[in-house]
Structure formats: C-alpha cells, structure tokens
Amino acid sequence: MRQALRYLIRRAGYSLSAILTLALGIGLVSTQYSLIDGLLLRPLPFAAGEEIFHVAHRGSEGGWRTLPLAEFVAQQEATQGELEMAAFQSMSQNMVGTDGLPQRVWGSAVSAGFFDLLRVAPILGRGFDPAEGQSGAAPVVLLGETLWRDAFAAEPGLLGQAIEINGVRHTVIGILPTGVRFPFQD
Known part of the structure; x- marks a missing residue:
C-alpha cells in the first residue's frame, strides 16, 4: 500500500x-x-399522471404536430366516452386587463374537460362548464395564480369581470393554482 x-x-x-x-x-x-x-x-405531477398521454402525429414536413381540432373531435366521438380526452394549444397571446394596458402573456386554449382530466381545481372561482366548450358559447378564461397576482394585484373581484385576449372579451371565471404549468410553457 x-x-x-x-x-x-x-x-x-x-x-x-x-x-x-x-x-x-x-x-x-x-x-x-x-x-x-x-x-x-417520473410520472406527470397530476393525479393518475402515469395514465395521461400526449398524442401528436408526424407532419408532412417531418416534424411532430398536434392533432387538428376536427381530428381530435372525431377521435373523442369514436371513443364514445370510454376514454377521457382533452385538447390544448399553447401560444403567446395579447391580453388587455381591466386597467386597459396591453401585455403579452403565455397561455393555452383548452377543451372544456382539460382540468377535470388533470384533476386540477381552481383556487378561486370555478372550472369550465361543458356547455362553455360548445361552439357559440360566451368566451371564458381561467387565469394562473401568478398572472392574477402580478397583473391584477390578486383582486378577488376580478371574477366575473371581462378582460380582452387577442381582441376577444373573455369573462374571468376562476384562478388556477401556481403549480399548474403546461408542457410548452417557459
């Protein structure tokens, strides 16, 4: 040694x-x-996360693409309720709050059953009603807790108020907990 x-x-x-x-x-x-x-x-940070799948298809250009809405609806109808399905599309959006000042925010358009599938409940207000996912329904929005605190000073009276997203007025119906993040969010 x-x-x-x-x-x-x-x-x-x-x-x-x-x-x-x-x-x-x-x-x-x-x-x-x-x-x-x-x-x-590791499973996703949601209840039954190991049972949640992200479905996409290979586009003609070779990259992965999300399913077009019409195809998602057809798949949802084909399962006849045997599977829970939800859709989302994340994107940068223009938001004008109650103060009238515009800002860019990251958000997602989701189908009505999205948060039910993830077993996520708002900390304030309510989630989406299935009727709100139908064509022609009045636009509603759930805000993330961080955005609610930063842009609206955590004002509980914001529920029921209208804010503008990409030029369309949406009624705020709930606030999501801080931990809720989407797959393609920064």
Whole structure:
C-alpha cells in the first residue's frame, strides 16, 4: 500500500488526470440519469399522471404536430366516452386587463374537460362548464395564480369581470393554482 501511495505521489500528473477523468465521467453519468429520470421515468405531477398521454402525429414536413381540432373531435366521438380526452394549444397571446394596458402573456386554449382530466381545481372561482366548450358559447378564461397576482394585484373581484385576449372579451371565471404549468410553457 505504501509503495502504491509513493508511486502515485511521484506521478502526480498521472494521478491528477486519472482522478479528473473519473470525476468527469461520474458527473456526466449523474447528469444524464437526472435528465432521463425527470423527463421519462417520473410520472406527470397530476393525479393518475402515469395514465395521461400526449398524442401528436408526424407532419408532412417531418416534424411532430398536434392533432387538428376536427381530428381530435372525431377521435373523442369514436371513443364514445370510454376514454377521457382533452385538447390544448399553447401560444403567446395579447391580453388587455381591466386597467386597459396591453401585455403579452403565455397561455393555452383548452377543451372544456382539460382540468377535470388533470384533476386540477381552481383556487378561486370555478372550472369550465361543458356547455362553455360548445361552439357559440360566451368566451371564458381561467387565469394562473401568478398572472392574477402580478397583473391584477390578486383582486378577488376580478371574477366575473371581462378582460380582452387577442381582441376577444373573455369573462374571468376562476384562478388556477401556481403549480399548474403546461408542457410548452417557459
């Protein structure tokens, strides 16, 4: 043992490079495992998250695309209620609040059963009524708690008020908890 220790001390450069190589290898493997664990192995942070799937198709240009609305509706009708299905589309939107000042916000258009499927309830107000998902229904919106606090000073009286999103007036019906995030949100 002493002889090996003396050898390593005499060859400090070799010893240092071996230690650094081992440290770098262990660090890379640890980082890869953390990414794989977070992206693939852990269930979604929702009730029954392991039973929720994101459905997309390969577009003609080669990239992944979400299902067109007509195809989603056809799939939903084909399951005849055997599966819970919901749709969403995330995008940057223009919002004009009750103060009249415009701002860009990140939001998602979702189908009426979206939050029921995720088992997420608003902390204030109510969720979507199935009738509000029908064509011609009055536009309604659920706001995230962070946006509600930052843009509206956490005003509980905002419920029932109208705000403008992309030029269309929407009635605020509820506030979602802070932890609710969408897959393609920053």
